[in-house]
Amino acid sequence: MNARHWLRKRGMGASILVSAISTAFGVVLISATGYIGAMLKADPALGDSGTLAFVMSFITFVLVGLAVYVAAIVTANTFATVVAGRTRQIALLRLIGASARSQRAAVARQGLVVGAIGAGIGLVAGVLGSVAGIAVLARLLGIQGVGYEVLQPALLAPAVIVALTTWAAAWAGSRRVLTVTPLQALGSSNESSREEVVQRTGRNVTAVVLVAIGVGLLAGGIALGLISPLGVAVAFFGGVLSFTGIAVGAALFMPPLLRATGRMFGRSAVARLASENALRYPERSSRMAIGVVIGVTLVTMFAVAMESAKVVFTKAAGGTLPPELATPLDAFAGIMMALVGVSAVIAAVGLVNLLTLGVVQRQRELGLLRALGLSTGQVRRVVLLEAAHVTITAVVTGVVLGVAYGWAGAQSLLGAVAANPNHEKAGLVWPAIPVPVVVLIVAATAVLTLVAAVVPTRLATRVSPVEALAAA
Known part of the structure; x- marks a missing residue:
């Protein structure tokens, strides 16, 4: 299979887009940090202070790291789905003498090429966006005399990191290649069942251990x-480890939650079919859900952390937050939410891509449903309900995790801060949940589900019942 052929396959375009967004995000953040640093040096009062520059660099590092982390999970899930759909093709190659390791290396090379293409596009877009943004900002604010060159060797770092991360994610996502046997060439390519997922002791134990250490x-x-x-700092590493454990063990943790959500859709034939499809192959539904969980968790986490911080500062100020403190906090919260939103966009791209790939790989199955008597509208409703099933579960899970992580972050940072005029420490405080933000997240995710299901629902009815029966 030549490079041009597999680049046209579904899934590769979305992976390139994810790599491009991540790289452009990193380039823009580095340029913004550098420009702010140049502004500080040009200011006689702040030129000798490196504290703010260090804080900005640290924030840049964390945000770029989050974007790359989300992109890696989305890319790994995409390649895992692609490999699941190629099981029969891989088995045929095994049958004629190809080794599993050579097949996996080929998938990893595809990931490197996809990552390099996306990183190159993102690098150019990020540089152009940085040049335009700095010019507009300088004109709006009337800033003069700040000498800053956008084109710097440091901008290559996000591109290189994203390309290598995509390659590593493709390698991780293609691990199923090692389990494909030549005999599977005679059967169909299915995802792992619930029973097979439960029997993966090593991976499941690793996930549980990571979650336990992270919570500790x-x-x-x-x-x-x-x-x-x-x-x-301790809580940060705890959050990373625990969430990584949740992502690794998504196929173990998500099915019980999906089953609970399935009861909300009633007992009609279409609703029961959609619910069972989401549970029958937990890996597929979990891969779709975990991307949304990441995006919702990140946005909710920062919103709750900022709201909890405002509560502590309000107590420290005697019950009323001064305008000179409230305005910068609100502005910082808005900027952080916008920046974290990039990771949510990456996760959204992953949801649309995985949902489309899932329908493409199941067109014969959906055609058989039509042959058994389901109408075109019913098949479309099955796909839409599956997407809603996964999305509702992911949103609720993400909000709960986001509240927990956001409160833990604010509590671990501000627990020792004076919370009243008597200089008493804040101690343990209840998490402050910004209801408007949560409502906005739910509404945005509902719209995302409808948009994400447009292409898959059309693809779901493209195969006629006759073709499905002929391929069965």
């Missing part, structure tokens, strides 16, 4: 935060 570090960070703000 979160608790330790919260406890340390009652004494020192350094508790946020």
Whole structure:
């Protein structure tokens, strides 16, 4: 299979888009940080202070890291879905003598090429966006005398990191190639069943251990935060480890939640079919859900953390937050939400892509449903309900995790801060949940589900019942 052929396959375009968004995001953030640093140096009062520059660099590092982290999970899920759809083709190659490792290396090379193409596009887009953004900002604010060159070797770092991350994600996502046997060339290419997922002891144990260690570090960070703000560093690693465990064990953790959601859709034939399809192959539905969980968790986490911080500062100010403090906090919260929103966009691209890939790989199955008597409208409703099933579960899970992580972050950072005029420490505070933001997240995700299901629902009815029966 030549490079031009597989680049045209479904899934590759979305992977290129994810790589491009991640790279452009990193380039713009690095340029913005550099420009702000140049502004500080040009200011006689702030030129000698490196604290703000360090804070901006740290924020850039964290946000770029989050974007690359989300992109890696989305890319790994995409390639895992692509490999699942190629099981029979891979088995045929095994049958004529190809080794599993050579097949996996080929998939990894595809990931490297996809990552390089996306990183190149993102690098150009990011540089052009940075040049335009700095010019517009300088004109609007009337800034003069700030010498800053956008084209710098440091801008290559996001491109290289994204390309290598995409290659590594493709390698991780293609691990199923090692389990494909030549005998599977005689059968169909199906995802792993619930029973097969449960039997993967090594992966499941790793996921549970990561979650347990992460939760322990979160608790330790919260406890340390009652004494020192350094508790946020411990909580940060706890959050990363615990969420990584959830992502690794998504096929183990998500099915019970999906089953609970399925009861909301009633007992009609279409609703029961959609619910069972989401549960029958947990890997497929979990891959779709985890991307949305990541996006919702990140946005909710920052919103809850900022709202909880405002509560602590309000107590410290005696019950009313001064305007000179409230305005910068609100502005910072808005900027952070917009930046974190990039990771949510990456996750949204992954949902649309995986839902489309899933329908493409199941066109024969959907055609058979039509042959058994389901109308075109019913088949479309099955696909739409599956998307709603996964999305509702992912949104609820993401909101719960976001509230937990956001509160843990704010608590571990601000637990030792004076919470009233008597300089008493804040101690343990209840998480502050910004209801408007949560409502906005739910509404945006509902729209995303409808948009994401447009192409798949059309593809679902493209195969006629006769063709499905002939291929069965």
